[in-house]
Amino acid sequence: MTPFETYNELIKAVEETQSSYQVLNRTPAGHPILDVRTGGDEEPAVFITAGAHATEQAGISAAVALLDRLETDHEVHVIPSRDPIGLDGYPSALSHILGRDVHLKSFDDLEVLLDREGHVVHLEDDILLALIGDVGFATKRPEPDGDSSQLYLLKYLKYIQHEFPEILEPFKGRRICLPAGQPDIPGSGTFDRAYTLVVGPDGRLLHLNRFFETPWAPVEVECTRQVMADTEPALSFDLHETQLIEDRFYFGVNQHGADEKWERELGRAIQTATAEAGAEFATEADVARVRNITVADPDVRPPERLEGVELLKQGCYLYPNPSAGAEGLNATHLEAQKYGPSIGTETGMWGAFEDRVEILLTVVEAGVEALEARH
Ligand SMILES: [Zn+2]
Incomplete structure (x- = not known):
């Protein structure tokens, strides 16, 4: 499987x-x-x-x-x-916004593309946040032996929300698409999945298991x-x-x-x-x-x-x-309430896929x- x-x-x-x-x-x-x-x-x-x-x-x-x-x-x-957007992956999300087929071989490719086709909102080391049309795209290379791009960016953007909320201002009411950046996890790979975040009109940055009610x-x-x-x-x-x-x-x-x-x-x-x-x-x-x-x-x-x-x-x-809690209701909270x-x-992603x-x-x-x- x-x-x-x-x-x-x-x-x-x-x-x-x-x-x-x-x-x-x-x-x-x-x-x-x-x-x-x-x-x-x-x-x-x-x-x-x-x-x-x-x-x-x-x-x-x-x-x-x-x-x-x-x-x-x-x-x-x-x-x-x-x-489903996240399941189809990062290049697919870009393809939809740009109206043409996008193929990404490397983070080099992605950084060049976001810089050329997007409005770069924030740049720090290898972290880049850009807007293309009304969708945000973020990139960050995975940490060697550490966080995937997705996990690093999730924590980083949460930090930005609390400490430098003005950076997220252009993303209010919009989505931000993160690359999986998990090259060692079959299926996720570098760009095979995307992780979707949404910035609410109140400036809160949340993922798709929030926003209930x-x-x-x-x-x-x-x-x-x-x-x-x-x-x-x-x-x-x-x-x-x-x-x-x-x-x-x-x-x-x-x-x-x-x-x-x-x-x-x-x-x-x-x-x-x-x-x-x-x-x-x-x-x-x-x-x-x-x-x-x-x-x-x-x-x-x-x-x-x-x-x-x-x-x-x-x-x-x-x-x-x-x-x-701090982030609002998720699906299981609401179901239980x-x-x-x-x-x-929660299964650990480092186990064999069929075992999980x-x-x-x-x-x-x-x-x-x-x-x-x-x-
Ligand atoms: Zn989850």
């Missing part, structure tokens, strides 16, 4: 499963955003999403593989890619919100990955609170199943490191230990009050089985 190379390839794979789907809306570049139906007609519904961050590919592949593998009578909705949510976020509102899922999954925990894995149960006993059973069932499937669980230090990235505020010191979180079993965390418990997963996909398939299967056993 290998990651999807393009969003069209993903759509083809979805169609081969014979699952029905509806097109919720289209990205600014025209990609149809899919809500795929599987399972049966029994309520309550289950909602599975992946790919809000396009570099996190095992979740995307698992979401499609589930269409064949998940056996349940419950109504299941799947949005396999919450950022804001009036200026990007269309990809709106689509996820719409399926949630239409189906009121009793159980949701959002599948993520990180480069910060080697090949380890953890997940969180965001608690709805109406049936705490079952929420704990759900966590235990998923933990047991993933342990049997061979998962090596992340440490608490791993989890603290990942959770801190999303804040990346220079005024916030990394927590010494996890706060407001209960370690239920190794690799399984309970989040009793899934709330907005309004509808039912939601599971957020298998762990995520196991998470969903075990979770849905726990839902069925509930009544």
Whole structure:
């Protein structure tokens, strides 16, 4: 099994499963955003999403593989890619804006192109921020033995938002496209995926797993919100990955609170199943490191230990009050607040691709089985 190379390839794979789907809306570049139906007609519904961050590919592949593998009578909705533009990669995003085919061989190529075709807004060492039309494009070479371009730029731009917000002024209400810059991770490569950030009209820089319940949510976020509102899922999954925990894995149960006993059973069932499937669980230090990235505020010191979180079993965390925090609501927060418990997963990107996909398939299967056993 290998990651999807393009969003069209993903759509083809979805169609081969014979699952029905509806097109919720289209990205600014025209990609149809899919809500795929599987399972049966029994309520309550289950909602599975992946790919809000396009570099996190095992979740995307698992979401499609589930269409064949998940056996349940419950109504299941799947949005396999919450950022099709990012999935199609950085040159594709540039091609759309420039109206011609763009091929990039190196960061040299990219820097020359942004300088020639864009309006350069900010330049510092090898970091370049440019506007082409109404889309921002950022570049930074990966750190040797360190952060990928995407991770470095995410942290750097968060720092800019807090310390030099005037730099982001021209990007207000616009997207900023980052290159993956993960040459050692198959599928992501240097430019094969892009990571989408959006600067809200209030100047806050957020990724596509934020902006829930804001009036200026990007269309990809709106689509996820719409399926949630239409189906009121009793159980949701959002599948993520990180480069910060080697090949380890953890997940969180965001608690709805109406049936705490079952929420704990759900966590235990998923933990047991993933342990049997061979998962090596992340440490608490791993989890603290990942959770801190999303804040990346220079005024916030990394927590010494996890706060407001209960370690239920190794690799399984309970989040009793899934709330907005510094960056606002993400999908699992909103699902847990309004509808039912939601599971957020993080697989380590340095594991073998098929192993990561298998762990995520196991998470969903075990979770849905726990839902069925509930009544
Ligand atoms: Zn993610």
